[in-house]
Amino acid sequence: QKEVEQDPGPLSVPEGAIVSLNCTYSNSAFQYFMWYRQYSRKGPELLMYTYSSGNKEDGRFTAQVDKSSKYISLFIRDSQPSDSATYLCAMSGFTNTGNQFYFGTGTSLTVIP
Amino acid sequence: EAQVTQNPRYLITVTGKKLTVTCSQNMNHEYMSWYRQDPGLGLRQIYYSMNVEVTDKGDVPEGYKVSRKEKRNFPLILESPSPNQTSLYFCASTDPGSPLHFGNGTRLTVT
Numbered sequence: 001q002k003e004v005e006q007d008p009g010p011l012s013v014p015e016g017a018i019v020s021l022n023c024t025y026s027n028s029a030f031q032y033f034m035w036y037r038q039y040s041r042k043g044p045e046l047l048m049y050t051y052s053s054g055n056k057e058d059g060r061f062t063a064q065v066d067k068s069s070k071y072i073s074l075f076i077r078d079s080q081p082s083d084s085a086t087y088l089c090a091m092s093g094f095t096n097t098g099n100q101f102y103f104g105t106g107t108s109l110t111v112i113p
Numbered sequence: 114e115a116q117v118t119q120n121p122r123y124l125i126t127v128t129g130k131k132l133t134v135t136c137s138q139n140m141n142h143e144y145m146s147w148y149r150q151d152p153g154l155g156l157r158q159i160y161y162s163m164n165v166e167v168t169d170k171g172d173v174p175e176g177y178k179v180s181r182k183e184k185r186n187f188p189l190i191l192e193s194p195s196p197n198q199t200s201l202y203f204c205a206s207t208d209p210g211s212p213l214h215f216g217n218g219t220r221l222t223v224t
Contacts, residue, residue, distance in 0.1 A: 008153070032210070032212070034212050034213075036215075041218070041220075042217055042218070043117075043203055043215035043216050043217045043218050044156075044203070044213075044215045045215070046212050046213075046214070049212045088155070088156070090212075090213070092212075099144070099209050099210070100158075100161075101146075101158075101213055103155050103156040104155065105153065105154065105155035106155060
């Protein structure tokens with residue numbers, strides 16, 4: 001079983017729609033949860049970074065963490081064509097080799113004008 | 114501006130010809146790491162370094178070497194590249210308890 005599971009999509013939505021992206025994980029030791037956005041030919045860019053269960057909001061983006069279900073989500077409100085990108089979830093936690101990061105394979109999102 | 118800088122951005126080479134991809138960060142981060150990204154496989158860690166002179170293998174280290182002689186630099190070395198190392202490579206850095214910061218990537222093609 002992979003440490004982190006993410007539906008690869010692709011996901012295609014009309015402009016203005018609410019987008020929901022999700023990841024599940026298996027390791028209860030994960031403490032930090034991240035969402036990255038990656039445009040074509042670019043490096044992953046940090047969107048959201050959370051530590052605890054609950055919601056964190058930043059503009060049109062809301063990150064949700066449910067540690068009891070080992071489930072994280074990213075919601076995008078009023079989606080825009082500029083949101084078209086691949087979204088990666090990531091998690092980290094301290095292991096015997098230090099703080100390591102684990103990534104989902106990414107969900108490709110297209111927002112149609 | 115805080116950033117991770119990789120060079121070159123694009124590289125085409127032939128099998129067996131040694132190459133080095135440089136990585137430099139200006140955030141004084143202790144931790145640096147190299148990943149390769151392939152379609153359907155996501156990001157896979159090649160090597161990481163917790164601090165100067167400390168490096169460890171990630172999930173896919175075969176065919177790669179790294180060194181960490183200075184805190185800011187973490188070059189990736191392919192002594193004898195092969196076509197299966199054709200990929201998109203990312204360098205990243207961070208401090209404990211913080212998220213990773215990525216460079217813009219190096220697209221390597223080995224023919």
